[in-house]
Amino acid sequence: MHEAREADVAVVGAGLAGLAAARAVVAAGHSVVVCEARDRVGGRTLDHDLGGGQVVEAGGQWIGGGQERIYELAAELGVETFPGRSEGAKVFVFDGKRRTYDGELPPSRRVAADLVQAMLRLRRLEKRVPAEAPWEARDAxxxxxxxxxxxxxxxxKTRAGRALLTLFTGIQxxxxxxxxxxxxxxxxxxxxxxxxRYAEADQHRLVGGSQALSRRLADRLGDAVVLGSPVRRIDQSGAEVVVESELVTVRARRAIVAAPPILSGSIEYRPxxxxxxxxxxxxxxxxxxxxxQAVYDEPFWRAEGLSGTALGPGLAAPFAFDNSPPGGSPGVLLTFLHPRRGAALADLRPAERREAVLECFATYVGPKARQPAGYLELDWSAERWSAGCVQYLTPGALTRYGPALREPCGRVHWGSENGTVWVASMEGAIRAGERAAGEVLAALAGAAPAKERVTVTTS
Amino acid sequence: MHEAREADVAVVGAGLAGLAAARAVVAAGHSVVVCEARDRVGGRTLDHDLGGGQVVEAGGQWIGGGQERIYELAAELGVETFPGRSEGAKVFVFDGKRRTYDGELPPSRRVAADLVQAMLRLRRLEKRVPAEAPWEARDAxxxxxxxxxxxxxxxxKTRAGRALLTLFTGIQxxxxxxxxxxxxxxxxxxxxxxxxRYAEADQHRLVGGSQALSRRLADRLGDAVVLGSPVRRIDQSGAEVVVESELVTVRARRAIVAAPPILSGSIEYRPxxxxxxxxxxxxxxxxxxxxxQAVYDEPFWRAEGLSGTALGPGLAAPFAFDNSPPGGSPGVLLTFLHPRRGAALADLRPAERREAVLECFATYVGPKARQPAGYLELDWSAERWSAGCVQYLTPGALTRYGPALREPCGRVHWGSENGTVWVASMEGAIRAGERAAGEVLAALAGAAPAKERVTVTTS
Known part of the structure; x- marks a missing residue:
């Protein structure tokens, strides 16, 4: 049964960005309807239930590095934080050699010097690129x-340095x-x-899982959030914006599209x-x-003085982190699998892939890693309503199309993956949603939209 | 009224590739149904009627450089060829200076030397890259x-050399x-x-327009070609391939998707x-x-000893070619407009864009160019059923996903933009369609598909 609704603002997507936008709209005294394609909220945050009241995050999970808004929002919603890293030695595996180390840099003076040198160069380049208008950088x-x-x-200059920097920058x-x-x-x-600064972006995790933020935001919005209702068409050819979704058609004064860019492109727009x-x-x-992620009865590596943090560029599972819930029971190790050279790993059968990952974990923290109590995988690129994890721009796009990133199209505003602060993180999602809401509220008030407030300080 | 049909092979797309595939299937004694989204055949070839029995091509148009299959096909279909270039001096405009010249290289020894040097380097690199498996190149x-x-x-090393090579390689x-x-x-x-070799790829054009090839192929296929029928879903979860399109559902033994890759990705596949x-x-x-394209009563530049060929990298219309029909009446000048730096030109209003183009033509061949009898434009990126003109791969894709270019997915074969000979030309389209048909015919005969015959000789 298709429903017709009216609201001041229609929001597409009930991930963190869309929900943050909806919250801001409601806080300003306006009505909102949020259409979400999935049967759940949270977008690219999703918590796996481990049983016993414990969860582990299958999507975005870390916060830190001075990400103000998400700490504020978590506090407001009563979601607590806990340390994102565990204590102990780290492991570095390269060319078949395994070494433990303690500092921030891998245990080779030559490789460490190479990395530091490269990061200084990166810093010099970054300083030339304003996040608000990168296309205006010198030599853009x-x-x-x-x-x-x-x-x-x-x-x-070193093979290991290259492999590590490829890994570090690629993860982002x-x-x-x-x-x-x-x-x-x-x-x-x-x-x-x-x-x-990204090295500090894993300072904390959220107790009860990162999806808890979205669940609590959605609870407050009540039946303004419509689940299981993919948006098919956005029609602003008349005096209003009409957002047609599977279950509901919303007539609104403004719309905020807070779906990942690739998905927002498959909506039909009129005009x-x-x-x-x-x-x-x-x-x-x-x-x-x-x-x-592999789940163990306990984080056995801790007893051996290991943090669970490991780097093995070139291995099937190129790194590991201790991702145990607060309290450390059960123990969880996580990695990300990226396709490289023919996407071989992603195309392995699940059982073979599990084995390859566990073998890496065993190399990192010892043979007990081969017998987990559970094993969890989520292939974000196969998620129809996420279209991958983070999204990025291919070469040549930013200088040509960059100005269209945030530019509203008539009464349609863009609230995902187009922020200027901590892009493509949970912090960035909240900020992108709130920025789009700010544009809409200014428009509803008849005023020109205020410029985005940029609060990051660059050292 | 939705129709149900059965055929040995269902083909998606009635551009040159799909029609060449269908022709090969029928020639081997099998039945075929071709579903085409548009109300016309020819895909990215399209002829504009100029009146008086004359046409000018709004899409792909040039052949040459030893493209065997298209010459054979044109001869077989009774489509004649005529010279693709006209005689006379060329024009080079750079930094506000206009010069005429005769040879193949621009009229500056320094710039010419720069270009020759760069092209030699390009040649060395090309030789390392096998067209059939570029991912196997050294240093791929x-x-x-x-x-x-x-x-x-x-x-x-020179600004003009850079601008010209950017133009030459970009056009492709x-x-x-x-x-x-x-x-x-x-x-x-x-x-x-x-x-x-691409410098020789404009040796000829086709009398009556390039779309004539597709029209004649379609005529021979009769009601096997269904127009106005976009394909929505390809279901091979059963024993057959079921191709569901707007007007007809085809149950077939095999399917060939000969739509541009971007469009083939928006079909729903089961599985x-x-x-x-x-x-x-x-x-x-x-x-x-x-x-x-601007249409004039006659190609007035010829009387002044000009060929109509002009290069003006950096100008709004960065080059011009004489595109008059055979016989030279009317006269036609053509250019391609690419977006650069914010896609300014593509976003100009049509009247302003026309004026900018005519102003460039006037710079190239004289003030008469400002008063055309007609002006034609086609924005291929706005064509819903083309999704741009040629398609290409962004960085990092070929080494990772390249092997999927031609690999059939079950009983679905890929017949567009994935050839190994003259990719993304009319020749390449015919060859990609025929290669896919070859795979299908081999499968229908119960044999393993033959390896593609590569007939290009590299000097």
Whole structure:
């Protein structure tokens, strides 16, 4: 049964961005309807139930590095935080050799020097790229014609340094750096206060899982959130915006699309979106990541003085982190699997893939890792309503289509993956949603939208 | 009224590739149904009627450089050819200076030397990249992590050389070289026998327009071609392949999808396509080109000793060609408009864009160009059933997903934009369609598919 509703604002997507936008709209005294394609809220945050009242995150999970808004929101919603890293030695595996170490840098003076040198160069480049308008950077076109991967190849001098920097920068995009525009990557890092800052972005996790934020936001919005209702068409050819979704058609004064860019491009728009916006959407790449986690009765590595943090660039599971719930029971190890060279790993049968991952974990923290009590995987690229994990821009796109990132199209505003602060993190989602809500509230009040407040300080 | 049909083979798309595939299937004694989304055949070939029995091509038009199959097909279908270039001096405009010249290279020894040097380097790189399996090239990953644009920037030493090579290489992809993977570009050039060979790819045009080939192929196929019938779903979960389109559902033994990759990705597949194929489709970029043509009572530039060929990198219309029909009446000048820096030109209002183009033509061939009898434009990126002109691969895609380019998915075969000979030309379309048909015929005969016959000789 198809329902017709009216609201001041229609929001597409009940991930963190859409819900943060809806919350801001309601807080300002306006009515809202949120259409969500899935049968759940939270978008790219999703908690797996481990039983016994424990969960582990299958999607976005870490916060830190001065991400103000998400700490504020968690406090407001009564979601507590706990340390994102565990104490103990780290493991570095390269060329078949396994070494433990304690500091922030891998246990080879040569490799460490190579990495530090490369990161200083990255810092110099980042400083040239304003996160709000990267296309205005000096030499923007030349930076946009390069890939992050080619830059890493050129800049690093040791094989291990290259492999590590490829891994570190790739994780942020959920992609191989070879796919990502260098200018885009610089603007991305710049939006978080610099690449070095990303090392602190795992300071905390959220007790009860990161999806709890979205669940609590949705609870407050009540029946304004319509689940299981993919949006098919957004029609602003009349005096209103009509958002047609599977279960409900919403007539609104403004719409906020807070779906990942790739998905927002498959909605039918009337009138058609401007060509710049359409071209932008075609130039978006998406992270192909399987998040794999092994669950053990306890985090046995801790008793052996290991933190669970391990780096093994080149291995099937190129790193590991201790992802146990607070209290440390059960124990969980996580990794991300990226396709490289023919996407071999993603195409392995699940059982073979599980075995390959557990074998890596055993290399990292010992043979007990081969016998987990459970094993969880989520392939974000196969999620119809996520279209990958983070999304990024391919070379040549930002200088050409960048100005269309945030530019509203008539009465339709864009509230996902287009922030200027901590892009493509949970913090960035909240900020992108709130920025779009700010534009809409200003428009409803008849005023010009205020400029985004940028609070990140760059050192 | 929805119709149900049965055939040995269902073909998706009645462009040159799909029709060439259907022709091969029928020639082997099998039945075929071709579903075409548009109300016409020909895909990215389309002829504009100029009146008086004359046409001018709004899409693909040139042949040459030893493209065997299209010459054979044209002869078989009774479509004649005529010279693709006209005699006379060429014009080069750079930094506000206009000069005429006669040879193949621009009239500056320094710039010519720069171009020759760059093209020799390109030749050396191309030779390393086998068109059939570019991912097996030495250093493939590193080449794939670069863009063609960054390579051009790095390799050229003069501003004019850089601008010209950017123009020449960009035209082939309908895109800015900054968008295109260097490895992909090398495999593309290699597929045509080398970049230098593209200079001969405009030797001929087809009398009566290039779309005539598709019209004649379709005439022979009769009611096997169903127009106005976009394919929504391809279901091979049962024992057959069921192709569901707007007007007809075809039950077939095999299907050939000969739609541009981006469009083939928006069909619903049951079961879902393998992840490698899905990722490949997401990594395809598409050429954003407006083909603009001005029609004059006669090609007045010829009387002044000009060929109509002009190069003006940096101008709104960065080049011109004489595109008059055979006989030279009326006279036609053509250019391609690419977006660069914010896609300004594509977003101009049509009247302003027309004026900008005519102003360039006046700079090239004289003030008479300002008063055309007619002006034609086609924005291929706005064509719903083309999704751009040529399609290409963005960095990092070929090494990772390349093997999925031609790999059939069950009983579904891919017959567009995935050839190994003259990729993304009319020749390439015919060959890609015929290769897919060859796979299908081999499968229907119970034999293993034969390896593609590669007939290009590389010097």
């Amino acid at each position: 076109e030349r930076l946009d014609a390069q890939t992050l991967g080619a830059w890493v190849d050129r800049t690093t 995009h959920g992609a191989d750096p070879a796919n990502v525009s260098l200018l885009y990557a610089l603007s991305f890092f710049s939006s978080g206060g610099g690449f070095a 058609e979106l401007p060509s710049l916006r359409r071209q932008l959407l075609r130039a978006v790449g998406y992270g192909v990541v399987i998040k794999a | 990953e590193r080449l794939d992590a670069q863009t063609l644009g960054a390579w051009v920037d790095r390799t050229t 992809h309908g895109a800015d070289p900054a968008n295109v993977s260097l490895l992909y570009a090398l495999s593309f050039f290699s597929s045509g026998g080398g970049f230098a 879902e396509l393998p992840s490698l194929r899905r990722q490949l489709l997401r990594a395809v970029g598409y050429g954003v080109v407006i083909k603009a």
